[in-house]
Amino acid sequence: MIRAPVLALPNFSKPFIVETDACGKGIGAVLMQKGRPIAYLSKALAAKNMGLSTYEKEFLALLLAITKWKHYLQGNHFVIRTDQKSLKHILDQRTDSILQQKWITKLLGLSYEVQYKKGSENRAADALSRVEHDRGESQANAVTTQIPLWLQDVQDSYERNTLFQTVVQAKTLDNLAFPDYSYEAGILRRKWRICVGSHGGIREKIIKSMHDSALGGHSGINGTYQRVKPLFYWPTLKGDINTWVKECEVCQRSKHENIPYPGLLQPLPIPDQAWSCISMDFIKGLPPSEGKDSILVIVDRLTKYSHFLPLKHPYTSSSIAKTFFDNIYKLHGLPVSIVTDKDRVFTSRLWKELFSMARVSLDMSSAYHPQTDGQTERVNQCLENYLRCMCHQKPKKWAQWLTLAEFWFNTNFHIGLKTTPFQALYGYPPHQLSIGPYMQNHHSEVEELMQERAKVVQLLKENLQQAQQRMKLYADKKRTEREFLVRDEVFLKLQPYKQTSVALRKQLKLFAKYYGPYKVLEKIGKVAYKLALPPGSKIHPVFHVSLLKKKIGTRYFPSVSLPDFEDEVFKVYPSAILARRLVPRNNVDVPQVLIQWSHGSPDQATWEDYKDMAAKFPGFDPWGKAQKKEEGMSRPLAETRS
Template sequence: MIGEVENDGKKASETPEKIKELLKEFQDILPDDLPNELPPYRTHQHEIVEEPGSKPTFRAPYRLSPAELTDMKKQIEYLLAKGLIRPSTRQSKKNKREDQKELNKNPPVILPDPERDYVIEADASDQAVGAVLMQDQGNGLQPIAYLSKKLHGAELNYPIHDKEALAIIIAFKAWRCYLEGRRTTVYTDHCSLKYLKTQPNLSRRQVRWIDFLETHFHYDIVYKPGHKNKADALSRPAHVAAIQVEGMNPLLKGLFTHGYAIDPEISLAEKRHLLQWDSDIAYRKGSTKIWVPNYPPLRQLLLEEYHDVLYAGHFGSNKTLTGIAKHYYWPHLAEDVQKFVTSCDTCQRMKSSKQKKAGLLQPLPVPEQPWQVVSLDFITGLPPTSSGHDAILVVIDKFSKMGHFIPTHTTARTEETAQLFVRHIISQHGIPTTLISDRDPKFTSKFWKELMSLLGTKLAMSSAYHPQTDGQTERLNQIVEQLLRAACKDDISKWDLHLPVLEFAYNNATHAATGQTPFFLCYGRHPLTPQKPTTPATVQPAHDFITTMHQLWDRTHKRLLDIQQQQKRQADRHRNDHTISVGDQVLLDTRNLDISHLPSKLRPRFCGPFLVEAQVTPVTFRLRLPATWKIHNAFHVQLLKPYRDPNTIFVGRQPPPPPPVLVQNEPEYEVESVLAHRRRRNGTVELLIRWKGYDPSEDSWVSETDMGNARRPLHDYLVKQGVTSTTQL
């Protein structure tokens, strides 16, 4: 101000002496007509009216363009979401200023010299690219500028070769004003880019990039390993650091030290400059991964930590390898992980098989004439009729596909079933040479086997829990049930009265496999029906009739063979041949076993291992099962899985079951726990025992009176059941 205003604001006083001296000193630059008083006082006030609830802005305007600001916001949001950065919690800027002072002692960048050549180091990751522009101005290579860019859209789908090339293209476009007219050396950690200009096959994208580079720049592409490439740090998260050896378990570190001392491969790796040492721990050169010596106890310990422990999850080979390869390395690591995981006893028992079905299809021989090979089975679960029938005995001829539906009851004894077979089959069609059935007790009984032996019939039974052996009868059962549902929709209590008519309907229908009706293949004519028109009867000579029938049977036999081979080719596309042989140890699928004390979702998928005693057929094997198992011991290969003993490859990985203890010269096994109980018809209480150190497949029922020296597990079970004595169970 030049003058001072009086209190009323209307009259200016004289200019102060200090101001006069200042005006006199600078009179050569001040105007001559300088006013000696303030402007006239305004009669009204000026003000800015704020909107209710609004606040004035106290930040300086951002100097980036809107597009640049948007891109920066996206990058910050991405880094925040990934947890790579966080909002600052610093209470003061003092430390920051001190850090900046230290950093500024050596300038991080230099100004470019247009008379010197340039150097670019470029790199790419899955999500972004980065580059550094440098120049040697007498003090070695020093940075001029840094560049990083997040990939978007289709760029994220580029192969790694094109992502690395894209980093170079982006760098040349960003620093084009410096690089045009000067020689530029480009360093990349992708070796194949050295041959970018000379490779024979180029995509359109690569042609555009090369055209851009060749048109505007003089450049050379040189390979440099990633750990020596400065731009590699721009694509590497800051939190990825070397493992802190100081925090390693002393016992584990001792195993490493001992392993390095006895492993001859360590000295060889040092000669080849593959190692770098830190605190007596060897690292793979250019990496943060610890080099694990060839010391089996140490490698097995690491494999167990990344696979067997509870928090490792017993995952497969790929996930286990990914986990251990984050921090450790040794030659053939992937191969060792594969062997370790595939031989894991827990994984073999608990995990379902994801492989193709084992065992190629083994078709039964095709018969050459009707009723030579017969298959039979039961349909049960039907409502009882007034005649007492609640089941159907289904018999089918494997050649003509003719079927007989014989009503019976589920309580029928083996002798009654044999009488039905003689009355309805043998009396009408003769004695078959082969009889195929499932493992129903009626067919496995001694009486039935002796009857078939006297009749000269071969008894072919399906393997345990594999009804595909008798697949044709299983399919016919479905057809019979379908016919019954349609015939008995009004009254299901008289279903047995409909069976003769339904049998006629089935046998008079053309079969897809033979192309003929079962009636015609058996008798050489079609039966009379109400719909059949009346035609003059013609009698064919006997010789011609026999010839015609044999020709028909030959064609049918050939057709069945062709269909069978076609079905085999189709089935084998989804199957693998097995490698099981006699003497092997195998695991048995538990899907058909009665393990009632375990819920189905949590029960082991396989049990065993069991010894293969004999090979019954190319795809059926007889196993040595525990004596307490009351099931047939022949199983199809689809229910078996080769057992890989963990101790074969990794010695001592799993201890064998403990031997029995001799008590008064009698061997006794230690009881781990009591799982369940049951009461026999004679009142005896039996307990399901889990033996200590043995697989759950060895669980067995033991009488309470045999629990002599195992009273503690029995007492614990009674407490859990809320009783004090087995008589209360």
């Protein structure tokens, strides 16, 4: 049956068919394609398998055939034919036998279909299963049983467990006692699941291997429980898994919280006078237009009246202060308070001392929480949308539209004010280029004007207060209240994607989501906390509650060092040169260097153009510092020094 004319060569573009059969003493199988045999299998059953049921013998024949020809079948869909009809539903049946569970796991990852074939038609596999095999006359006079070390630990764990000790003693005297349990070879099982005692830390080792390992993948509570449950049993299994997963260091640092936004909305107080409280922010990164590439946005928090001032980057604290006095102070005077983010302009010593002398309060947002100045962020969005609509075909002409953009915004109806910012500030609508009639001149007493003005301000405050209450009502429906106590340990969520470098951003995708844990030093207001950050941290230590997550458990976590930040932007710097090469690009050899970045491993190193590195990091010499050569480099560079 093994002569060359009988066996065909396999064609991997066509489906394979495996026919199997088992009899009382052996198994047989044929690997076929389109009725042509490719390989045969005939094997006598071992002594330990002679007592298997007919179903299990047929299952074993199927498994041995697939195992032997796995190099043909893996990666292709194939058909299995057997005269055991119940094997058609092999994956849908309940398997109480540990042996069957092990067999099923060996079939995972394969694409197959089990078909029924009558025994009278399954002649080839049937004949192969009945071949007589010489079993020899040898006899085993000694049996050696090897018990894995972890099973020995399981046996030892029964010593101090009252429940399992009681069951073991009862099963030793009467095997029918405790019918849900079985005791064999020193291992106690409950419905085929290995019972594990609490002594020796074996339970923690099992959970750790099922959760922390690469196969466990740091799954959630239910995922880890479903991995452990089919194999092991102890009364507090689910509770122990729940505690372990919640206290896992890697999970607490790396996973997002699937909860509503922490921290209830805390609206800023409504000012009493126009231009007494203002907010400021920048729009950066615009295309150059008339020598300008940025916009300073200044908003009155009572009337929402705004000014849009074009700037040229880079700007300084002194230049922004001059712009403020030239354009805002001359029109509205000095405010009582200014709300800003933590831009380097607003945190500079000059800016603080200047407005401190003028007795102006500087209110800044907490670190990494620009929502504090959400009003200006919204105005920025409206302005960007206006410019995008008006000059999308000529984006470098945006400066010519800025005056009209300011007039448009200030004369546009504001739903919170129930009027326009212009009318809220001046008390009358502006005279515009329109077809409407001219306003008539009305003369009235000064006192009446002042009274009317006071009524307008009061109405504005009432409308804004109603709008704030309505906004808070809807916002709090999607938020949860969260509080910490002084000396609580919390994890800190930063924004590593806000990075500026020539390094690929995809490196930072897998950085830790949370850093810490750090102790809470003080509660600032209702939704901000001051943390005890490591010495030398370049971050403001006050954070909104939405960026904090309480550490769970008492296990010690080594604190992860904070990355390098500058003005709340994640900075990535080159730390080492691993290799260099020349890459042909448009018929020109472009020099490149393999850079290992700060807070990154050598595996995360990236190839970067020399010109980009020289421009971005002028103080870093990319040449003459290669630590090792890159294998397979298309063309090595000569050692050169500038």
